[in-house]
Amino acid sequence: MASLSGLCSSSPSLKPKHSLWKTTLNPPLLKTSLTYRTRTLLTPTRSIASDIPADLSKTNDKLPNKPKQLGLEKDPNSLWRRYVDWLYQHKELGLYLDVSRIGFTDEFVSEMEPRFHKAFKDMEELEKGAIANPDEGRMVGHYWLRNSTLAPKSFLKTQIDKALDAVCDFADQVVSGKIKTPDGGRFTQILSVGIGGSALGPQFVAEALAPDNPPLKIRFIDNTDPAGIDHQIAQLGPELASTLVIVISKSGGTPETRNGLLEVQQAFREAGLDFAKQGVAITQENSLLDNTARIEGWLARFPMFDWVGGRTSEMSAVGLLPAALQGIDIREMLAGAALMDEANRTTVLRNNPAALLALCWYWASEGVGSKDMVVLPYKDSLLLFSRYLQQLVMESLGKEFDLDGNRVNQGLTVYGNKGSTDQHAYIQQLREGVHNFFVTFIEVLRDRPPGHDWELEPGVTCGDYLFGMLQGTRSALYAKDRESITVTVQEVTPRSVGALIGLYERAVGIYASLVNINAYHQPGVEAGKKAAGEVLALQKRVLAVLNEASCKQPVEPLTIEEVADRCHATEDIEMIYKIIAHMAANDRALIAEGSCGSPRSLKVFLGECNVDELFA
Numbered sequence: 013m014a015s016l017s018g019l020c021s022s023s024p025s026l027k028p029k030h031s032l033w034k035t036t037l038n039p040p041l042l043k044t045s046l047t048y049r050t051r052t053l054l055t056p057t058r059s060i061a062s063d064i065p066a067d068l069s070k071t072n073d074k075l076p077n078k079p080k081q082l083g084l085e086k087d088p089n090s091l092w093r094r095y096v097d098w099l100y101q102h103k104e105l106g107l108y109l110d111v112s113r114i115g116f117t118d119e120f121v122s123e124m125e126p127r128f129h130k131a132f133k134d135m136e137e138l139e140k141g142a143i144a145n146p147d148e149g150r151m152v153g154h155y156w157l158r159n160s161t162l163a164p165k166s167f168l169k170t171q172i173d174k175a176l177d178a179v180c181d182f183a184d185q186v187v188s189g190k191i192k193t194p195d196g197g198r199f200t201q202i203l204s205v206g207i208g209g210s211a212l213g214p215q216f217v218a219e220a221l222a223p224d225n226p227p228l229k230i231r232f233i234d235n236t237d238p239a240g241i242d243h244q245i246a247q248l249g250p251e252l253a254s255t256l257v258i259v260i261s262k263s264g265g266t267p268e269t270r271n272g273l274l275e276v277q278q279a280f281r282e283a284g285l286d287f288a289k290q291g292v293a294i295t296q297e298n299s300l301l302d303n304t305a306r307i308e309g310w311l312a313r314f315p316m317f318d319w320v321g322g323r324t325s326e327m328s329a330v331g332l333l334p335a336a337l338q339g340i341d342i343r344e345m346l347a348g349a350a351l352m353d354e355a356n357r358t359t360v361l362r363n364n365p366a367a368l369l370a371l372c373w374y375w376a377s378e379g380v381g382s383k384d385m386v387v388l389p390y391k392d393s394l395l396l397f398s399r400y401l402q403q404l405v406m407e408s409l410g411k412e413f414d415l416d417g418n419r420v421n422q423g424l425t426v427y428g429n430k431g432s433t434d435q436h437a438y439i440q441q442l443r444e445g446v447h448n449f450f451v452t453f454i455e456v457l458r459d460r461p462p463g464h465d466w467e468l469e470p471g472v473t474c475g476d477y478l479f480g481m482l483q484g485t486r487s488a489l490y491a492k493d494r495e496s497i498t499v500t501v502q503e504v505t506p507r508s509v510g511a512l513i514g515l516y517e518r519a520v521g522i523y524a525s526l527v528n529i530n531a532y533h534q535p536g537v538e539a540g541k542k543a544a545g546e547v548l549a550l551q552k553r554v555l556a557v558l559n560e561a562s563c564k565q566p567v568e569p570l571t572i573e574e575v576a577d578r579c580h581a582t583e584d585i586e587m588i589y590k591i592i593a594h595m596a597a598n599d600r601a602l603i604a605e606g607s608c609g610s611p612r613s614l615k616v617f618l619g620e621c622n623v624d625e626l627f628a
């Protein structure tokens with residue numbers, strides 16, 4: 013494996029290096045002419061009127077009418093022509109996109125042209141620094157991360173370049189041993205503490221690209237589950253002393269991440285370790301986390317920018333630092349994304365892979381999310397791609413209102429794990445059950461590194477089975493009019509992973525324009541955070557009421573009704589019961605009478621009286 017310095021060579025250019033694949037790329041099967049002929053291969057008709065929820069009716073007239081789909085083209089010769097006509101190839105990346113098994117018609121494509129024209133314009137303005145996130149008054153700049161010359165201001169370019177160099181330099185020093193653990197050894201582990209976009213990208217990339225023996229092995233705390241946190245710390249054991257803890261939070265205030273940090277710091281105290289000497293923060297400048305890390309003198313701090321959303325932050329320090337510490341070539345990741353970005357700047361729909369994806373999504377889900385997107389990578393290392401896409405797609409597209417204030421309840425549901433494994437779980441329903449999905453296959457042509465392959469039986473390798481399962485499933489689904497897209501890469505490398513990330517980031521952005529929504533905010537998540545805060549506030553009141561009753565002589569066990577009454581929250585009685593049941597299950601409230609199964613029978617008190625609390 014190249015030394016890390018090679019991975020983060022100081023050359024600022026992201027100019028793609030000569031690709032080894034150029035000579036071996038394009039096996040005959042995939043060599044195709046790129047000429048397209050427009051002809052109507054299909055005569056499907058498909059009505060969307062019946063599928064659209066009533067409250068969409070007022071915006072319905074803005075959606076192009078799609079012909080009712082009578083059944084997809086099944087003639088092999090016609091299908092082959094469609095396959096060849098619509099096959100997209102990115103030569104440099106060795107990436108292909110097959111949209112032939114999505115039944116859109118030429119008429120539909122023509123009808124959509126004006127929307128795509130607007131979408132391409134929107135994307136051009138976005139990259140020039142427009143306020144593409146109007147609800148939060150922010151620019152949207154994740155594309156600048158892999159080509160800082162695009163940044164609309166020189167100071168932004170400087171910020172991006174400096175952050176990237178800092179990531180490379182720090183990772184180089186840690187991996188080479190120049191930056192040592194407090195006891196003078198090498199760091200061997202990474203414990204990443206973060207959630208949502210501050211975890212899903214790093215988790216996807218680690219699963220996809222981490223070498224078998226990385227310089228530092230990564231594990232994640234991505235939730236506020238105490239047992240899950242204990243498990244990760246227990247697995248570290250004595251290696252906690254050589255663990256770099258990277259705390260990632262753009263806002264710097266996400267409760268789950270803050271709790272993870274406090275729990276880890278407690279573990280460090282119990283182990284007699286100085287957390288600050290092993291702590292790294294990745295957050296916005298002057299956030300609570302940034303100020304904490306600065307004041308406590310943590311080992312390092314890296315910036316997140318307000319114009320990079322959590323779900324599109326993999327190409328920022330959020331994703332690049334963990335990846336570099338694992339020995340992953342982050343320059344190649346950036347190069348792959350940059351090449352894909354460049355390809356997606358064409359306004360010729362058929363030559364724009366992200367636009368082709370958006371076209372398929374719109375056709376398949378009727379522009380209203382009427383069908384789910386099942387993501388099926390036929391490669392173990394891409395297992396977490398669907399989880400990553402769940403946030404990228406659903407947090408971007410799942411919106412109540414469009415940009416004109418119409419209630420649209422938009423979205424596109426994503427699920428899936430990997431093939432062929434999932435064939436033994438739910439493909440039965442996909443083929444014969446409710447037809448509420450379309451599939452995206454992710455095909456990886458290289459089965460295993462050269463020189464490692466062998467035949468399980470004459471002429472057949474293990475990888476042939478995987479290939480056959482993918483193709484067989486695609487055919488079997490299509491035979492039942494189940495549509496699918498296939499994205500093909502040569503192998504799973506930093507460059508192809510970077511390209512996949514860039515492809516879907518752009519497809520989401522283009523699709524959002526097609527359906528006229530803001531893809532870059534997440535108001536719904538704030539509502540959940542607020543509600544969680546209200547539960548905790550109620551819990552504090554319940555504890556205070558129970559404490560007062562428990563400090564009496566004799567102790568006064570209370571019923572749920574009495575607790576609700578004394579909290580002046582009788583309308584929250586069910587939540588109060590749940591809070592008490594949770595406390596009882598954790599030995600923090602004692603049941604004097606009754607049982608949790610009969611809420612009205614319950615009488616509870618606290619095991620001990622906290623006199624200080626009485627007068628708090």
Ligand SMILES: O=P(O)(O)OC[C@H]1O[C@H](O)[C@H](O)[C@@H](O)[C@@H]1O
Pocket residue numbers: 207208209210260261262263264265266269321322323407534537
């Ligand atoms: O990185 P943070 O500020 O901690 O946010 C972590 C996550 O929080 C929320 O769930 C947002 O909706 C996500 O977009 C974000 O990735």
